[in-house]
Amino acid sequence: MLRIGMLTSGGDCQALNATMRAIYLSAMNNAKEPTEFYGFQDGYKGLMYSRYTMLHRSDFEDILTRGGTILGTSRVPFKEIDKPDQYGNNKVELMKKTYHELSLDCLFVLGGNGSIKTANRLSQEGLNVISMPKTIDNDLWGTDMTFGFQSAVDIATRAIDEIHTTASSHGRVFIVEIMGHKTGWLPLNAGIAGGADIILLPEIPYKLESIIKTVQRKKTNNRGSFMILAVAEGAISQEDKKLSKKEYQKKLQNYIYPSVSYKLAAEIEEATGKEVRVTIPGHTQRGGMPDAYDRVFASRLGAEGGRMACEGEYGFMVAYKNREIVKVPLSEAAGKLKLVDPNSNIVKEARMLGISFGDE
């Protein structure tokens, strides 16, 4: 008997269900012995508190296109993994206990950066773990792409597209704030796809004067004078970048603005006299069905994951390198962030198109 557990952890995204479906189908088609699937509810919490259901073929039917996760998810921060839970129990020991009580042969963790650190920890504790690269942020080290990312790029791009007409009618400056946490993959790609004039990323700190200069260059107040800024939720000024993490956090706490975009909007309005509006697509970027790219990608990742479970290849994150599905040791991938390289070709190409990164 092959017993496989699965959980989805951290912020949800499109293609979680598509990935689980592919793992199931691949394992069922490749296993040389009867196979059982167990789904843990709400991420690592389900593993800690033995909250699971047995999963059957019917659970995986019709979920290729369904957003969210049939298992539910939660955030169990890695930095608190060694702190006792509210009942005084050791979280890692609780997870190991459930795993062993169910006599699992393997556990799939569909998760992003924090979740992979816990997956690696469990692997070091002797559990057979395979992790799948999930996040709209595309910030996982060791893989060129994460599932959820392309679907989120589509949604963020559509948000910019919709803004174009109203920005043009009113000749306004619009800021579209895009997710991505500490990295700029999502705003960079959506900004290019949506034809943004300025893209601000955490990896390329901006100078306010540079943004104002670019906005003023278009300040003719006719119907063609609109401008669109794609701003990462983690965008930061060159001045703030010089602060220590602690100093910056303190500064943010004293902000009267809900986010960097509102601060920028006020600053641009004051300096240019232009009307500036802010649009935040927010969690819509994680919602809805996976696009075709993510369905194919999730299917490929899951197919390989299912095969690995059947052949006992554990301790890896299934990843994507040079258009092929590969496996990367969890110990290598855990705890590293994949940042946008300011000198990468995609950034250079965007600059060639006249897109400003607010740093010149």
Ligand code: F6P
């Ligand atoms: O990691 C995915 C992500 O959507 C980030 O882009 C964003 O910063 C964060 O999660 C939002 O988290 P929450 O869903 O907890 O508000």
